[in-house]
């Protein structure tokens with residue numbers, strides 16, 4: 001009701017005629033529909049990370065993100081999915097929060113790689129993969145999740161990689177023990 005009341009006032013005041021108003025609202029509705037269609041389907045990359053810590057939950061990683069990127073208004077984990085190692089989350093357990101629920105961009109690579117954040121799904125393995133290999137059950141969970149996302153969003157295997165392999169990123173994340181070549185074969 002309030003909406004129509006406002007519209008009447010705008011028309012009454014002669015700010016805009018009915019034809020312009022009809023065209024304007026149609027265009028607005030069309031772009032909103034097209035935009036929401038694009039928004040949830042824009043994912044084109046998958047980037048694997050490790051947490052570089054032995055313990056991890058949605059809550060603890062949300063705190064880490066808050067500390068590392070103090071000015072980011074998105075109070076969520078930096079990634080789209082995290083996969084537990086049995087310490088905090090269950091072994092191989094997949095968790096996410098509202099960043100994924102609303103298809104919000106990630107905060108898992110540097111600002112230089114805008115597109116890898118905006119259209120890249122970040123998956124973080126809890127654990128320190130510079131010190132330990134990936135437990136088999138956690139790895140199996142990662143492979144299953146990655147394959148599911150690749151098929152859902154039609155992401156080619158060439159767009160799946162580890163954080164440190166993205167050009168311009170200076171990190172050895174997801175850790176020296178992460179079996180990247182094996183992983184890319186397993187998800188192909």
Ligand SMILES: [Zn+2]
Nearest residue numbers: 049050163173
């Ligand atoms: Zn990383």
